[in-house]
Amino acid sequence: MKKNLSFKILLIAYSFLTVFTFSLVQGDESINTPFDVHEKLDAEKRNLEKLQMQLQILETGKDENEQDQNVQFQIGELIKSKSIGQTPIVINPNENIVLTKELGEYGVPVYSIDATQVKIADVLQALSASLGKSIIVDDEVDLSNLSSYVNISIQKSPVQDILEMVLGMRGLEFVQNEDSIFVTSLAKLNVDTAFEYYRDKSIHLYQKAQIKYPNDRRVVKAYFELGNYYYELGFNFLALQEYQIIVGKYRESPQAKESLFKIGRCYDSLKDPESARRAYFQFMYSYPKDPLVGDALLSVGDSLAEQGLYHKALDVYEKIIREFATEDTVTTRAQFNMAKTYVQMGDYRKAIQLFLKTRWKYYSDQMSAEIEYQIGNCLYLLNEYQDAGNVFGNFLMNQKGEEFVENVSYLLGDCFYKQDNYLGAFQIFRKTVEAYPKSKKIPYGMYCMGKSLKAMSMPESAIKTFREGIQGYPDDDYASKMLFEIGKCYFDKGDYWLAYNAFDSFVRQYPHSELAAEGMIGMSDALLHDKKYTEAINSYIELLKTSNEKKIRQYAYNRIGECYRDMGKLEQAIKAYRMSLGSSEDTIQETWDINDSSGTKTCNVEHM
Template sequence: MNKIILSLIFLMLLSSQILPQSAAEKFNLGTKAFVTKDYVEAYNYFESFFNEHNEIDEMYSTAKYYSGESLLNLGEKHAAKERFEFLVNNYKWSTFRDAALYKLGLIYFDTKKFEQSRDRLNILINNYPTSQYFGPALYWIGESYVEEGGIDVAIKYLEDAVAKRKSNKYIDYSIYTLANVYERKGEYQKAVEYYDQLLSFHKESKFAPIAQFRIGYCYFQLKEYQSAILELNNPTIESLPTDIHSEALYLLANSHYRLSEFSNAEDVFLKFIVDHPGSNLLRNTKYGLAWSYFQQEKYNDAFEVFNTLSLVDDSIGGNSFYWKAESKRYAGKESEALTIFKEFVQKYPGSVLVNNAKYQVGGIFFTGDKFKDSEKYLLESVDSDNAIVKSKAYILLGEMNLNNQNYSAARKNFKTTLSIADTLSDIYSNALLGLGISSFYLKQYNEAARSLIDLETKDASFNHNKVSFYLAESYFAKGNYAEAVKRYNKIDKDDRGLNGLSQYGKGYSYFNLKDYENAILSFSNFIKKNPTDIRNLDARLRLADSYYGNKNYISAGRIYKEIFLSNEEKARDPYVHYQYAQALFKGGNTSEAISEFRILQSTFPESEYADKSLYIVGWIFFQKNSYNDAINSYRVLLNTYPNSSLNPIVYYSIGDAFFNLNKYDSAIVNYQKVINQYPYSNYVFDAVNGIQYCYVAQNQDDKAIKLIDEFVSKNPGLSFSDQIFFKKGEIYYSQASYEKAKTSYKEFASGYPKSELIADAYYWIGKSAQNLNQFDEAIFNFNRVFDSYPNSELAAASVIEMGNIYNQQKKYDLALAVYDKGSEKLSNSPQIAEILFMRATTYANSGDIINAYQVFDEIVQYHRETVFADRSKFEIGLIEYSARRYDNAVVYLRSLGDSRTDELGAKAQFYLGMSLFEQGKTGEAISAFVRVRTVYSSYGEWLSRSTLMLGDCYIKLKDFEKARQFYRDVIAKHRGDEIGRSAQKKLREIE
């Protein structure tokens, strides 16, 4: 305004000199009136001035500007706009043009003609960059875009306005508006930065208090509640208008609430209620207060506030009605809660919380075991659009069906829950657990395990005891007892219910794994900690069974006897009596065992253990070689239980007893009963063998052969007919009747081409031919086994036999070809080391010592767990010895002499002595040869050779007396053989 006043004074002085008195006087009077804010008078003088002054000059444009300003101050914006537009369009050189453009921008802004406003203000900022209106123009352009929602463009102009800090009298407006624009845009952090800038550099601005509030609001939106609390507690907030102050308190209380500072939230909500009783946020505040009480478990206080709010029928009232019921429920007053929930359902059938209420009614009925009522409400609540309520309802329905053992329905409920619940929620975890349990009871163990493992993977800490228990039970049911044990072991010991059951389950798992030691520990632990459990008696019985399985028959018998003599239900179980008698028998108390077995049979004659008991009595006598008593006992069983399933083995056992008494005819009679009366029993094969042995024992091999032919002829379809027929070849082979054996095996191959013994038949055809020196036929059949039945155990044996034949014929190239093919094709055979050994031996036989050495070394390196590794070491030692590489020979031979006590060790020890002797280490050689005499004295050849060499050692030492003694020892044991003649020669040389 100072610039305008100075301009007016200057023009007044100028007009008094150059204008006619009347025009100048009117201009001066107009300007004086304007300065004194008499805008009507000013306007009139300027209008008179225009009528008298027709020159287009600076004074005219000035009068136009102040005429417009006068009209503007009088509220005549339209008329003012016309004056400013005239000046702007016709006096571009006027010093007031920038001011006129600015005023036009404001007029258009006020009349919401934002495009025209920006047009005039943009001319200003483009043509007058140094104008005092440049900064404010930027601000108002920004504001115009804000009004139109052009937030991004507004930000650009407002940031420019803030940057023109020195020339912008609206700088605080610009900063505040820019911050507010960022706030509206949701960029709260940026908004905070500009609000802070306003507070830092323009503390006296009228926007400072509201900026303080807006910072708190922005932090609240950023969920930085601690910062929001700090800002909203600033004393400046107290100076805000009532409506804004109340909003600040409301946000402050909610910030405390969001930080779970419910006590502080309560205090601020209460202050709000006292300070702003007429605020439109009052009900929201009371609702927040009720929630603060609720979260502090002040359920009675929460109820009072919710109850008051529920008296008004609005959204808060409806929600409060629901939550007053929840307050009662959480306070443990389920009966009152039930009544309110039911009222809510009737009063607000369209509420989004109605299904929540139905769910809670169903839940209360559920906990009260009123399952029919519960089911009614839960089935209604599953119609909820709220996935949480819906999934919770299905969870309860699933648990209800689990309790009612309706596992299929339960499984369906839990599966439905999984399809709607959030996968990260506890509801989802509960559904997985329920699905696992219901699947377990439906015997769908794979699905049960899959669900429980999914739950464990999702949240390992969720009800892990129950998860581990049902996983263990599922694995147990599937027969995976080792995995069951692992899961049982994961159950916490302080969970008395499941830990007890886990001990019981572990006991059974270990028992089924035949790990009786751990079964004993688990059952003992369960019995000790659960004396009143209904499973205790069964655990005691299984403990006894575990002792029995562990061959601790005394402990087993003691427990069986305790149960047997008790008045408990298991005492009347013949199984207990049977196991007790078995424990006596296994523990060596056979007399008492016989007595108990007989008592059991007479006490429980119809039980499944009655005939077994009589059989074991016979078996005890059989084992004691009391064959007549055994026969009598078996006959008692046959007479008492003529239809017993044990009768085949009874007749077979009677036959064995007669066989052992050398009463072969009686034995044959009983074996025949097995064959004739029970042709499909598992003992027919043994019975035929028994008859065969009887004939062989009587040198009646022809009868044995005839028996086989007749049996096979009568029973061609039996599963073991091929095994019986195969026996025929074995008999001929054992008699060295190789031609007949070969014929019999060929008949077998023709008659039973799909038998599991077919490879054996071709092998024994080969062996029979080999023994007959029919080498081509032998090789043909061995090769057939190798080529056609590579998975047979006899494939490797066939390779070895072919190699032996070729070696015998000195056809080393053919032998090596067979071994090469065999080692390649049978690389995983247990006999691969033997094949390689024979290959190396063949190289040695052919004089190829280098290749022999390499193969022997391969066996030592890669097959060290087999006997052929040591045999190969010995062969390498001999090669080194023969090549006079004595140090190498000593290494191999000494390792064998130190580790083996068989003939291989004896040979190695002897050649160790020879290696030392050849090196002139006579003392060490003597020690080596003496060790043969002390460690390997049972191996005569090597004992004698070592004794002979001891004589040679003492000759080197010139101790001829000792040498004579050793030579004489050899002569005494080997008169007439090569070693003896060698000893005699040496003895004559020193006498």
């Protein structure tokens, strides 16, 4: 699309600045390559025909008069050729050129040319008149090449052969379609960056037209086409500037209306919802009967929803449904966007109802696929995993909505996991990881695979999967979670020392993780189950120093009590159990004597 657009606007731009003597017609891609250039040129033909008569050369004086004469000459010759039918057409612009056009075998036009000491430009002019084609010359072509004199004698040949001989003599190349010939240097067409060259030239020509003819009313087309060019490329800030000039200086031009609407679109892309809404409202007030009013109002609702102003957005969508009932497309989109707004609000039941209403109104595979995805997602968020799984399963069986397949696969796997179908979950996650090897979700997929294996009491396989995930994606957020799960796997196996080391490594590497407290609990519990009571008590006390969360503190005190109980120190155990049950005092100081191999020491724990 960007490549087609580049050459299209290049040809339009030349209508402002070229000093050659032919009027503008259209073209498409800008280089003569083996891969269907002519087909792509023809594809753009219809789009530019409307501009053929409007976009005239802005040069004044003699150049403009000469252009008018040549346009009349071409039109006259075209009329002449149509009236003659199969009779050979002879064009003799001067005594040194004779160009004949006639029908060859199978009704294919062939040309004969005899020229003695004539300029290449004159030959091209004669060909242009005979062909009914406009010739546009790249302004970076050395015009002395076209002014050089040649001798040519070619009999009954396709025009392609004549052009190749005439232009090839001077190292020039051409691209043509039914109505135009674009001449440029051979070097320009052979470089790898040919499309970039034409893109940059288009911008340069439009800017040149704006500077050279600032007061000509027709220059508005330069602003408009340049704005469209930037808009298609995603350069919204640059496009915005061009559209704003049109709205400000050329408000009465035909381009002002579309420019005003696209100003809103540009602001949307630039994440400036307030400015976007102002542009849309200005558009609606200025053109209240325009078919795009509904789209403008829909965009207003969307920008409100993106800002979290959900109730205001719903009011706008309801207004569209009421006032644009005859416009099925915009009302359906309003219902769809309203449903997505309810999803953002957490009202999944209401969202499902609206999605079901729009389900049969969207005929494109992409939109119907998104609706099915959203319905399944809402059921998943409602914890209705069986129904959600059915929707996701049907979605994958129908093989539609490729952009949603990856997310649907992961959600389906999670539905299986939540329903304790761990084998099914593992298989779905594994297939999804294999199907999208470059996805950013692979760490999540490996994490889910390991969790499924762990739930199936396959800790060794789970540990292997988690380690592969950590090694492959050490900087991903799920790397920390996988390391934490490794500790739990070792704990479940009864390998408490390995579990302690895994949890300890987790706490050291990720001290600010949301699971840090649970990691410290894992360390302490591993020591307790390994009957290393003194170390366990110290570990629980470190936990108490770092966490003020009530449940965690109660758990730690209870475990300290168990340690003292197993050590036979009932008094300290009772104190710990009492602390686990809570105390009426805001702050109390507990002191325990802990006997270890080095003797007796005192541990102080402040309870907040």
